[in-house]
Amino acid sequence: MAKAASTDSKQSLTVEDWAQAALDAMAAGGLEAVAVEPLARRLGVTKGSFYWHFQNREALVRAALERWERRETEEVMARVGDEPDPYDRIVKVFKEANAGYRSGRLYLAIAAAEDHPMVQEFVRRVSERRLNYLVECYEALGFDPARARHWARFAYATFMGNLQIRRDTPDLMPTGQPFNDYLKLMIKTLIPREAAEMGAEERPRAASVPRNGRV
Amino acid sequence: MAKAASTDSKQSLTVEDWAQAALDAMAAGGLEAVAVEPLARRLGVTKGSFYWHFQNREALVRAALERWERRETEEVMARVGDEPDPYDRIVKVFKEANAGYRSGRLYLAIAAAEDHPMVQEFVRRVSERRLNYLVECYEALGFDPARARHWARFAYATFMGNLQIRRDTPDLMPTGQPFNDYLKLMIKTLIPREAAEMGAEERPRAASVPRNGRV
């Protein structure tokens, strides 16, 4: 029997196991839910185990946030980074963000702990990285830096807000075809075709890649 | 040393005083920060006072949320509802939302308590009302109901996301003239002039009111 079954009982917990459990708890109940004894109960052990792996609760929170940042950066970014066309990159990011609800929910839960200085640092880095990625996409579309940053922030704000709506008031978010229409509207609006909207229209739009119309 | 009440030392606390203090605590530290004993200390009294006014902590939370909903509806809505032109109404809402940071911060703090069923209910009502208000504005601009709802949700998501950005990563939000440019871009994008964008362009745009260009 292999040892790596996530749910199956391994005979020894690792730091990563605790960190993942902490992230799960965060997604479910915020930073306050990252409590040593409840987590130990959930993992089927006692505090004695925890305090062998970590110095204290803060160390667990740090480990969880590091795991979060690593996954957020490596997985999400790398999964969409191979798209050659910047237009399709933005579209892909947007769709990922609106489909993969789990990751967004975790972000909201973490960001809600605004007072915690360490959390604040991680959130700042992750957000900055995501926004800069979008800025680069818009610049690749031909926008000058200032306008690219405005459009990127605009788009980022929009899908953050969509996350919020979906979490707080799922009834207000459409499903099925209306949702596709909604997505299409946002994409069409947030990625204007007229590149920089001020000269620079000689640019060939970089789109030798066909734009597949599935929305 | 005075009694350190919020404004001036009254000699008797009211239910509304407690509710306001609870809202302040929420804005600062989320729902978890609404704790009886810390609040009592902050108001310069002891628990004995609290449990005379309220049955328990839940009753305080309910009172605070009721106060929040009432203010959110009556004040915010009524402050912008006298604007005759729907275009300017949306602009006004958008500017209010991006300027009045305090109210938005409170919303984010309250909405973060997604697990609490009572909070969920209040958040749902407030969000629904705000979105419906925007929907009506877009319909007044000539959009058919489906498109109006999409545009309204789009705009609502955007300024919710702007709130989130401003709270989590204030460095990513511009100030001064760049912020005005950003706001102008969003307003121009989120309130398309071509009314319903599909026929219905014979409508006179309802704008006999002059559009003041201060952005």
Add this chain to the structure above:
DNA sequence: GCAACACCATACGGTAGCGTACTGATGGAC
């Protein structure tokens, strides 16, 4: 002046979680 009420203080028991000290079990090196 004094009873009745409104409002608050004090004291208590209970629970949940943090962190520490110490003991116990288990598996691999030799």
Add this chain to the structure above:
DNA sequence: GTCCATCAGTACGCTACCGTATGGTGTTGC
């Protein structure tokens, strides 16, 4: 088999907060 590092269990003290019981004080009606 023995030893030692690794990992986990048990027990304890500490703090923060909830809720209750009960007594105290200022104000008001009369």
